[in-house]
Amino acid sequence: MSGFAAEERSSGETKYKGVRRRRWGKWVSEIRVPGSQERLWLGSYSTPEAAAIAHDLAFYCLRRPSSLTALNFPSMLPPYVSPNMSPKSIQRAASDAGMAVDAAHMIRQETRATENVMSVDMGVETEPWDNEHHSSCGSWEKQGEPLSISVDDYLYF
Numbered sequence: 001m002s003g004f005a006a007e008e009r010s011s012g013e014t015k016y017k018g019v020r021r022r023r024w025g026k027w028v029s030e031i032r033v034p035g036s037q038e039r040l041w042l043g044s045y046s047t048p049e050a051a052a053i054a055h056d057l058a059f060y061c062l063r064r065p066s067s068l069t070a071l072n073f074p075s076m077l078p079p080y081v082s083p084n085m086s087p088k089s090i091q092r093a094a095s096d097a098g099m100a101v102d103a104a105h106m107i108r109q110e111t112r113a114t115e116n117v118m119s120v121d122m123g124v125e126t127e128p129w130d131n132e133h134h135s136s137c138g139s140w141e142k143q144g145e146p147l148s149i150s151v152d153d154y155l156y157f
Contacts, residue, residue, distance in 0.1 A: 016072045018055030019048050027051040029098070031058045033087050040087055043095040046102045049073075054098030057081065061090045 018029050022044070029042040029051040040062075042054040052072035060071065061081055068074035078097075085093065 016048050016052035016055070017070070018059065018072075019051040021048070029055040029058075029094075031055060031062065034062055038087070040091045040094075042091065043098050045098050047105050050098040050101035050105070053101050054094040057097050058090050058094040061085055061093070062087075 018031060019027055020029075021027055026044045026046070027048045027050065028044045030039050031042060032039050040058060042058055043051070045051045045054070053076055056071040056073055056077060059065070060068075060077055061083065064083055065071075068077070071077065081093075
């Protein structure tokens with residue numbers, strides 16, 4: 001799985017801060033609220049990168065580090081993150097960001113699987129996002145390019 005394969009240490013942990021793997025394979029993230037014993041559950045994800053993005057957003061909002069080197073993916077941090085968000089709002093924004101990363105990953109997997117089926121088919125072409133074959137997905141349409149989902153599409157402030 002190129003691009004999404006996390007390097008793991010011998011103990012099975014990822015290289016991402018604030019991320020751990022459940023026994024059944026899901027990746028989870030949570031963070032403590034500074035100055036309290038409260039923990040914010042940031043979610044359970046299919047990929048370690050999604051959990052890391054959720055942790056980054058929450059870490060940045062809660063602690064406002066002077067340097068972005070403490071983040072897993074500093075370039076993925078939305079520019080309009082507000083320091084005045086409540087812990088519940090931070091939790092929601094972080095969870096939405098992580099889900100957006102997972103959704104993009106699933107779409108890439110579906111696109112690859114469809115391309116593999118199309119290359120195996122003997123001359124029968126199908127459209128990857130044809131509504132007739134994927135009616136449960138909503139109104140997906142192929143526009144010559146793969147569907148692009150941005151983390152920003154899922155952040156509500």
